[in-house]
Amino acid sequence: MDLNTVTSITPARHRDDLRALAPDVAPLAGGSELFASPQAHLTGLVDLQTFGWPALTVTRDGLEIAATCTLAELSRLPPEPGWNAHPLFLQCCTALFGSFKVWEVATVGGNLCAALPAGPMTTLAAALDAELLVWRRDGTDELLAAADFVTGNSTNVLETGDVLRSLRLPTSSLRSHTAFRSISLSPVGRSGAVLVGRLDSDGGFVLTVTAATVRPIQLRYPSLPEAAGLRRDIDAIDGWFTDAHGAADWRQAMSRLLGEEVRQELERKLQAA
Template sequence: MDLNTVNRVVSARSRSDLRELGEGSVPLAGGSVLFAEPDPLIHTLVDLQAFGWTPFEITDKGLEVAATATITEVSQLPDDHGWRAHPLFYQCCTALFGSFKVWNVATVGGNICTALPAGPMTSLFSALDAEALIWKADGSDLRIPVSELVTGDTTTSLDSGDVLRSIQVSARSLGSATAYRKIALSAIGRSGAVVIGRLDPVDESFVLTVSAATVRPEQLRFAGLPTASELRTAIEGIDSWFTDAHGAADWRRAVSALLAEEIRVELTEASR
């Protein structure tokens, strides 16, 4: 799709270049969503790829993922650090049934900030209790859980001019045992529900993250692996199920409960 109202492209090479952002001026990363439909209000694109951010930085604290890292790069993250959660990276990427063209340009930051309920990078980094680094428009930095960054269907907690710089995943989360389930109404359809369980390697606490079926990521936390009854009761307490062409709210609630129980059983067996 041509954005025929755009008359200016700014290559962001320093943080000061982000001052261009504002009404009618938007960030450009991969552009897979930005160029998908016309928006006559946009007149300026601020190209974040010009920063040249390294896709991944691995430290003693864990893994930092640049907002401009692509889905393909995330799917190909090497398994050479002994992270038990490593399979989750590729698994979540497969929840985006785009062509190789989309995978090669769509970015972590764009996927999260677009805030579609079925955003697979939102699912991935929420489940890992990852933290987003936000470059605020006033020049300050803000760190916020990814699960809190997305607030609803296409809405976020970002203010005008804010930019998602990177995602930080702790070494503790990377060492967690995880289990992943995804369901859709058709074999190559948009996710109707993505459910991820994570068992903490230190205190054996359990967190279940439900997304795609809800307008924002929902997380259920337990001191340890819950019983089937406890888990089902917690899921029934979620109030953000929604209905669209990819599934009805009652179906999403029902299948999420079934997938959650599969995850509970899988992680129970893995912990023995």
């Protein structure tokens, strides 16, 4: 969709260029969400791609993903030795409501900032306990837990002038075993529920629930829980979401089902270890 009210595009090459951001001037990365609907309030854009941030950087502490990294780039990330969670990258990319063509432009950061309940990059970041580096408008940096970044349906913690710079995934999470489940009302529809289980090296278990809720919900246990306990805790979740892609009670029921599938898959991996 053409944004015919936009009269200026500022290529950002220095952090000072972000001062142009305003209520009527938005950051531009891939643009797949920005250009998907009318934005009549916008008069300008600030292009973040011109920063030239490296898309993916393997570090001693884990993996840094630039906010401007595309889903296509993320999906092609080669596995590192010991990264048992590596399949989760492709699994989350395929949960996007969009074709492979969209993967070439849609960015990890843009998907997070859109803050849609079904945002698969929100799922990935929260499930692996990523830290998000935010450049605040006042020039300061802030690290935030990914699970706390999205606050509701299409809302997040960013204020006007703030920019999401990168995601930092710790080695400890990347070495964990994961199990992924998703469901939608149609074969190519937007996800109605996405659940990721993570079994850490110390035996701890984390279940991340997204798409079914307005924001990521995490259930944490010192060890793999029994089926009844997990079901009870899923039922106690608040914030189930209703829209055209699924009613709240259906999403809750599917989360019970998928949560138990996740638990059983990781139980089998634990027994096989």
